[in-house]
Amino acid sequence: MEYKNGDLRVWWIPQVPMEAFYVYIQSLVEAKKILTVLADYDMFQYNNNVKPDYCNVGGLQIYEEGEWFDWESEDGESIDDLSISELEKI
Numbered sequence: 001m002e003y004k005n006g007d008l009r010v011w012w013i014p015q016v017p018m019e020a021f022y023v024y025i026q027s028l029v030e031a032k033k034i035l036t037v038l039a040d041y042d043m044f045q046y047n048n049n050v051k052p053d054y055c056n057v058g059g060l061q062i063y064e065e066g067e068w069f070d071w072e073s074e075d076g077e078s079i080d081d082l083s084i085s086e087l088e089k090i
Contacts, residue, residue: 003063008071010034012058014042020058028087031060031071031079 010031011020025031035058045051060071060079072078073090082090 005064007063009061009063009068010038010058011061012038012056014038014054014056016055016057028060028071028079028082028090029084032082032084032087035060035079 008025008028008031010023010025012023012035013020023034025034038058039056042051042054042056046054061068062071063069070078073082079087
């Protein structure tokens with residue numbers, strides 16, 4: 001797959017220390033929704049005894065100059081720091 005500057009992807013590790021999987025996305029709002037769904041799904045599984053325990057982690061990356069970097073707003077905020085309405089303005 002060929003990437004271009006500005007491409008975005010969500011990464012998610014459902015059980016640390018396993019490897020991350022990636023979901024390529026089109027917008028910051030889409031990223032926020034996917035990250036929220038993944039976290040909610042893990043919590044649902046835990047609360048319903050599907051998983052006895054878990055340690056998950058995820059985030060958003062942006063492709064720049066041949067490398068993937070953690071995404072931050074111009075003010076240094078991560079995707080977790082911002083609401084959907086705030087992301088719609090970026």
